[in-house]
Amino acid sequence: MAEKSFHEIEGGLLVADGFVASTAEAGIKPKGPDMLLLHSRTPACAAATITTNTFRAAPTYVTENHVANGHARTIVANSGNANAATGEQGMANARRMAELTAITAQVPVDEVLVCSTGRIGVQLPMERIEAAIPELCRSLNRDCAPEAAQAIMTTDTVPKECAVQFEAGGKRGRIGAIAKGAGMICPNMATMLCFIATDVAITPELLRQALGAAVSKSFNCISVDGDMSTNDTVIALANGEAGNELIDDEEMHRFTVFCEALDFVTRDLAKKIARDGEGASRFLEVRVSGARSWDEAHTVGRAVTRYNLVRTCIWGGDFNWGRIAAAIGASGADIDPAGVSIAIGGITAFAAGEPVEYDQDEADAVMAVDEIVIEIDLAAGDAEAVCWSCDLTPEYVELNAK
Amino acid sequence: MAEKSFHEIEGGLLVADGFVASTAEAGIKPKGPDMLLLHSRTPACAAATITTNTFRAAPTYVTENHVANGHARTIVANSGNANAATGEQGMANARRMAELTAITAQVPVDEVLVCSTGRIGVQLPMERIEAAIPELCRSLNRDCAPEAAQAIMTTDTVPKECAVQFEAGGKRGRIGAIAKGAGMICPNMATMLCFIATDVAITPELLRQALGAAVSKSFNCISVDGDMSTNDTVIALANGEAGNELIDDEEMHRFTVFCEALDFVTRDLAKKIARDGEGASRFLEVRVSGARSWDEAHTVGRAVTRYNLVRTCIWGGDFNWGRIAAAIGASGADIDPAGVSIAIGGITAFAAGEPVEYDQDEADAVMAVDEIVIEIDLAAGDAEAVCWSCDLTPEYVELNAK
Numbered sequence: 001m002a003e004k005s006f007h008e009i010e011g012g013l014l015v016a017d018g019f020v021a022s023t024a025e026a027g028i029k030p031k032g033p034d035m036l037l038l039h040s041r042t043p044a045c046a047a048a049t050i051t052t053n054t055f056r057a058a059p060t061y062v063t064e065n066h067v068a069n070g071h072a073r074t075i076v077a078n079s080g081n082a083n084a085a086t087g088e089q090g091m092a093n094a095r096r097m098a099e100l101t102a103i104t105a106q107v108p109v110d111e112v113l114v115c116s117t118g119r120i121g122v123q124l125p126m127e128r129i130e131a132a133i134p135e136l137c138r139s140l141n142r143d144c145a146p147e148a149a150q151a152i153m154t155t156d157t158v159p160k161e162c163a164v165q166f167e168a169g170g171k172r173g174r175i176g177a178i179a180k181g182a183g184m185i186c187p188n189m190a191t192m193l194c195f196i197a198t199d200v201a202i203t204p205e206l207l208r209q210a211l212g213a214a215v216s217k218s219f220n221c222i223s224v225d226g227d228m229s230t231n232d233t234v235i236a237l238a239n240g241e242a243g244n245e246l247i248d249d250e251e252m253h254r255f256t257v258f259c260e261a262l263d264f265v266t267r268d269l270a271k272k273i274a275r276d277g278e279g280a281s282r283f284l285e286v287r288v289s290g291a292r293s294w295d296e297a298h299t300v301g302r303a304v305t306r307y308n309l310v311r312t313c314i315w316g317g318d319f320n321w322g323r324i325a326a327a328i329g330a331s332g333a334d335i336d337p338a339g340v341s342i343a344i345g346g347i348t349a350f351a352a353g354e355p356v357e358y359d360q361d362e363a364d365a366v367m368a369v370d371e372i373v374i375e376i377d378l379a380a381g382d383a384e385a386v387c388w389s390c391d392l393t394p395e396y397v398e399l400n401a402k
Numbered sequence: 403m404a405e406k407s408f409h410e411i412e413g414g415l416l417v418a419d420g421f422v423a424s425t426a427e428a429g430i431k432p433k434g435p436d437m438l439l440l441h442s443r444t445p446a447c448a449a450a451t452i453t454t455n456t457f458r459a460a461p462t463y464v465t466e467n468h469v470a471n472g473h474a475r476t477i478v479a480n481s482g483n484a485n486a487a488t489g490e491q492g493m494a495n496a497r498r499m500a501e502l503t504a505i506t507a508q509v510p511v512d513e514v515l516v517c518s519t520g521r522i523g524v525q526l527p528m529e530r531i532e533a534a535i536p537e538l539c540r541s542l543n544r545d546c547a548p549e550a551a552q553a554i555m556t557t558d559t560v561p562k563e564c565a566v567q568f569e570a571g572g573k574r575g576r577i578g579a580i581a582k583g584a585g586m587i588c589p590n591m592a593t594m595l596c597f598i599a600t601d602v603a604i605t606p607e608l609l610r611q612a613l614g615a616a617v618s619k620s621f622n623c624i625s626v627d628g629d630m631s632t633n634d635t636v637i638a639l640a641n642g643e644a645g646n647e648l649i650d651d652e653e654m655h656r657f658t659v660f661c662e663a664l665d666f667v668t669r670d671l672a673k674k675i676a677r678d679g680e681g682a683s684r685f686l687e688v689r690v691s692g693a694r695s696w697d698e699a700h701t702v703g704r705a706v707t708r709y710n711l712v713r714t715c716i717w718g719g720d721f722n723w724g725r726i727a728a729a730i731g732a733s734g735a736d737i738d739p740a741g742v743s744i745a746i747g748g749i750t751a752f753a754a755g756e757p758v759e760y761d762q763d764e765a766d767a768v769m770a771v772d773e774i775v776i777e778i779d780l781a782a783g784d785a786e787a788v789c790w791s792c793d794l795t796p797e798y799v800e801l802n803a804k
Contacts, residue, residue, distance in 0.1 A: 053728065053731035053732050054730075054731040054733075054735075054736070054737045054738075054739060055727045055728055055730055055731025055732075055737070055739050055742075056731065082724070084724065084727070084728070085723075085724050085727040085728075085739070085752060085757065086757060087740075087755050087756035087757060088755075088756065089756075119724060120722075120724025120725065120727060120728055121723055121724030121727065121751070121752065121757050122724070122757075123757070230727070230728045230731055308710070308802070309802055312798075312799050312802035312803050313802065313803060313804070315799065315803055316802070316803020316804050317803075318803060318804045320522075320523075320804075321487075321523055322484070322486065322487050322521060322522025322523030322524075323522065325457045325486070325487040325522060325523065325632070326455065326457055326486070326487075326522055326632045328456075328457055329455035329456040329457025329458065329632055330455050330457075331456075333456075334456070335456045335457070336456075337456060337457050337487070338489075340457075349523070350487060350523065353489050353490075354489035354490065354491075355487060355488060355489060355523050355524075355525070392799055393799060394796035394799045394800060396714075396799075397714050397717065397794055397795060397796045397798070397799060398796060400710070400711055400714035400715065400718070401714050401715060401717055401718020401719075401720060402715070402718050402720045402722075
């Protein structure tokens with residue numbers, strides 16, 4: 001890769017000019033902050049990608065509807081309750097969250113996006129949410145980025161944030177973002193949420209294009225348990241406070257710079273989600289090369305990261321490359337096994353369709369580290385993709401028994 | 403269902419006239435019988451269904467090739483080694499198993515089918531196999547049905563056999579069968595093996611048709627871990643020793659009777675595999691109704707039985723119907739959530755798109771039994787399907803760490 005056109009900075013969600021946020025302990029979760037308001041002081045354009053689960057949560061419909069015109073300023077989110085599989089009452093509650101926020105924050109209702117994450121099938125405690133929203137609107141500030149990352153956590157063990165700075169059309173541009181997600185993670189989109197706030201000036205069309213491309217190569221490449229969620233939502237708000245000349249052409253150099261910065265942020269957060277997978281003890285990166293297309297590489301990588309028997313032997317530290325072969329074969333991709341090569345931690349176990357002798361002590365050693373890299377060469381083309389996951393542990397099962 | 407046209411009998415694999423078998427401890431597994439020879443004393447027709455995994459094992463190619471003409475008399479099988487991802491040497495070894503069996507048993511090589519199950523990516527210990535095959539051929543007998551079921555076991559905790567008797571065209575017909583499978587089970591086909599020996603007289607075409615239909619509604623409806631194997635094979639041999647008039651027309655009553663008996667045998671063994679899933683403590687049956695087609699019902703049932711987060715809460719005894727909704731939504735079927743109803747253990751939790759109040763004590767009680775039944779009504783048509791699985795337990799992870 002060429003020299004990076006951006007650099008990572010401290011500060012999390014609120015590094016971009018013009019954004020404020022606030023959090024509240026509304027009592028939806030047993031403890032800790034469980035509501036977040038993110039708001040741009042000036043009008044912003046917006047883009048979102050939303051789960052393809054047909055049982056998707058009520059707030060995803062409100063968000064989809066309100067983001068359709070490419071403009072939104074405010075996100076209201078809660079953790080502890082997914083507002084999914086909640087029928088008509090759930091839809092009314094999601095709309096009510098948007099309306100109350102709009103009235104109190106004095107923005108049009110269709111500029112308010114709504115997100116929920118947590119238990120499925122239980123109605124939101126609306127009296128608590130209605131009590132919290134005015135307080136959230138009153139207390140908007142620029143200093144609560146750490147609390148913002150915490151307010152959307154459910155089974156996450158660490159908050160997840162990322163911020164970058166770059167030059168866009170002669171001006172300093174910034175992106176701040178937070179994400180959550182640890183279980184029910186197989187985005188297409190996962191339950192993951194990600195909120196991205198940037199101060200670049202960009203058209204809604206190009207923001208949507210940049211976000212779609214970034215999500216497909218980041219969040220859509222991670223799997224914790226293969227279980228697609230009802231609530232996955234990634235939202236980007238861009239308020240133009242950086243003062244750069246508008247990014248309104250995909251051929252512009254500054255669009256490329258913005259996309260590179262956005263890709264870094266989304267990949268960084270996606271990997272943080274995989275690393276913090278429920279019960280995870282090891283991080284898994286699967287690099288697929290030699291595919292005929294990115295889709296084919298992604299299909300194979302995804303299948304390997306979803307194969308329970310690969311993930312259990314990552315936990316057990318077993319150099320069991322045969323299960324990787326089985327997963328590749330089960331992926332549905334039209335693979336010729338005679339061309340395939342497989343390596344784990346740099347040790348080739350299968351080359352061009354034939355098993356290869358390896359040193360068992362070396363194999364044991366590469367399985368004893370915290371980050372396992374599996375490389376798969378399909379020898380069918382030039383395309384490649386990278387997918388991420390974590391090991392499957394007894395702790396995962398224990399965590400999800402209730 | 404109308405009165406059954408068959409009844410279950412004791413005796414396992416060898417109840418049908420004219421079949422003999424033998425087992426050996428060849429030392430492929432650490433202990434116990436690990437090779438099986440099944441043989442018809444008279445010519446037999448044969449049908450097989452084989453895994454769709456593109457990384458399928460060498461013996462599946464030999465079996466596919468030899469069964470293509472609809473005739474085979476002998477199956478040679480080993481457990482402890484899958485002979486999968488073993489390249490050219492693996493292919494030569496699978497062919498050698500067939501050739502040596504053919505020579506010693508004095509049958510044409512293309513009447514010998516080969517199956518392996520066990521660890522992937524390791525070459526077969528051919529000297530041990532070559533030493534065992536002559537002994538297997540010498541010791542063929544009609545009394546070793548229990549040992550036959552054991553000889554194909556890997557991580558199975560119990561042998562799996564089933565036998566039925568029925569009247570076919572005025573004669574007594576019988577089907578005896580064994581199966582194995584506990585992990586890497588998501589047949590399409592799964593690692594499961596199933597050998598079926600019947601003495602009815604039937605054409606190869608109708609045997610193939612009956613077997614295909616039976617497998618799609620039995621083995622292809624079970625999932626232990628969602629991981630499609632490299633070796634799954636179901637083989638049926640029919641030697642005509644019952645002396646019935648040939649079944650050569652699908653409109654014949656005796657074809658219907660045979661199919662009903664075969665369906666029972668394959669479903670019985672499929673459920674035994676799900677019940678004996680690696681680390682399983684509870685059996686799960688998912689009944690999907692109101693679908694527009696069997697395929698749609700099967701897609702939804704399969705998705706629910708594959709959803710890790712459903713299977714963990716079955717283990718935990720948590721009446722977490724919301725995860726079932728998420729699994730239905732993630733299935734890829736074109737579902738309208740507003741019509742869907744969900745019940746667990748007879749307690750409706752979600753009716754026509756709305757959550758329903760239920761008594762928590764009653765919900766806890768239905769989750770405390772060994773067999774959990776989930777009913778899903780899609781309210782979109784008249785088709786239905788049943789899928790089976792087991793709970794996901796910490797023991798499953800422990801078992802598969804190495």
